[in-house]
Amino acid sequence: MKTLNQLAAVSALLMCMLTVAAAQDVSGEKLVDTSQVSEVRPGVYVVEDRHQVLLVPNVTIIVGRDAALVVDTGLGPDSGRRVLSLARRLAGTKRLYLTTTHFHPEHGFGAQVFKGQATIIYNRSQWDELNKKGSAYRKLFSEQLGVAHALKDVEFVPPDIIYEREAQIDLGGRLVRLESVGPAHTLGDQVVSVPSEGVVILGDLFETNSFPIMPWFPQIQDTDVDPIRWRAIFRSVEQSAPTVVIPGHGRIGALADLQAAAEHLDFVSKEVSARCAAGQDLAAMQSELTPILKAQHPGWDLSNWIAGEIQVFHRRLCSTASTQ
Numbered sequence: 001m002k003t004l005n006q007l008a009a010v011s012a013l014l015m016c017m018l019t020v021a022a023a024q025d026v027s028g029e030k031l032v033d034t035s036q037v038s039e040v041r042p043g044v045y046v047v048e049d050r051h052q053v054l055l056v057p058n059v060t061i062i063v064g065r066d067a068a069l070v071v072d073t074g075l076g077p078d079s080g081r082r083v084l085s086l087a088r089r090l091a092g093t094k095r096l097y098l099t100t101t102h103f104h105p106e107h108g109f110g111a112q113v114f115k116g117q118a119t120i121i122y123n124r125s126q127w128d129e130l131n132k133k134g135s136a137y138r139k140l141f142s143e144q145l146g147v148a149h150a151l152k153d154v155e156f157v158p159p160d161i162i163y164e165r166e167a168q169i170d171l172g173g174r175l176v177r178l179e180s181v182g183p184a185h186t187l188g189d190q191v192v193s194v195p196s197e198g199v200v201i202l203g204d205l206f207e208t209n210s211f212p213i214m215p216w217f218p219q220i221q222d223t224d225v226d227p228i229r230w231r232a233i234f235r236s237v238e239q240s241a242p243t244v245v246i247p248g249h250g251r252i253g254a255l256a257d258l259q260a261a262a263e264h265l266d267f268v269s270k271e272v273s274a275r276c277a278a279g280q281d282l283a284a285m286q287s288e289l290t291p292i293l294k295a296q297h298p299g300w301d302l303s304n305w306i307a308g309e310i311q312v313f314h315r316r317l318c319s320t321a322s323t324q
């Protein structure tokens with residue numbers, strides 16, 4: 001799939017920390033396309049990325065009797081304006097809320113256009129992480145990924161509400177649950193769910209039919225990814241038996257897709273642990289495990305992230321093993 005392969009290319013770019021600025025600004029291609037909206041459950045709308053455009057996330061809008069919640073904004077104010085306009089079309093004069101799954105630019109850097117238009121809600125750890133890392137990510141994306149134009153007017157606006165671990169929003173006949181679950185993909189990962197509809201929104205904790213995106217960017221002091229807690233989050237989400245699993249990127253999934261992703265994490269964790277115990281080094285692990293994982297999931301995207309995933313597990317599991 002084009003988008004996810006392109007994301008893999010982004011990973012390579014970030015990991016290699018290329019210093020050559022992108023030759024062409026492609027911000028215009030990164031706009032959320034709100035012309036097509038899928039109603040995945042009554043009153044639950046998703047603007048899908050449709051695997052077509054790099055750095056465009058799935059955006060969800062949940063509409064209740066009295067209010068609507070927008071989850072994620074797209075990359076920068078221009079996408080944010082499109083999403084806000086769509087939310088207004090879907091919700092009419094109802095009160096609007098906005099939250100974002102995590103601080104990464106394509107998910108939350110359009111939030112400023114919602115200020116004064118919607119009640120903006122963040123979990124504490126996401127807001128803290130945005131303040132700590134947001135500027136570095138903005139610089140990196142602007143300089144390396146050709147989206148300087150999309151990000152040039154970005155401001156980080158303070159939320160109207162900050163919660164610690166869990167919150168609920170009553171949209172009128174429909175409760176939405178917000179849970180601060182990180183650290184996993186980021187320190188401030190948030191899971192948003194609509195229990196009455198069996199819907200869960202996982203941001204980049206989950207990409208359907210894809211190897212996981214495990215950010216490991218010591219060059220910008222971001223090594224907070226936690227694969228062990230990540231697996232625990234999947235376990236918790238699985239217990240709620242969702243029927244619609246909305247990923248950060250890629251097609252909308254089901255519980256079986258989430259279970260496949262969880263089994264993959266279990267396999268990598270077990271393999272890395274065993275290989276650590278046997279004294280295998282990271283390079284050999286990556287060399288041997290990568291073809292095995294590709295063969296297990298020949299249809300999965302983002303295989304370029306496998307080496308990084310093994311490194312992250314190695315960092316967490318092998319350092320523990322060496323102290324035992």
Ligand SMILES: [Zn+2]
Binds near residue numbers: 102104185204248
């Ligand atoms: Zn992300």
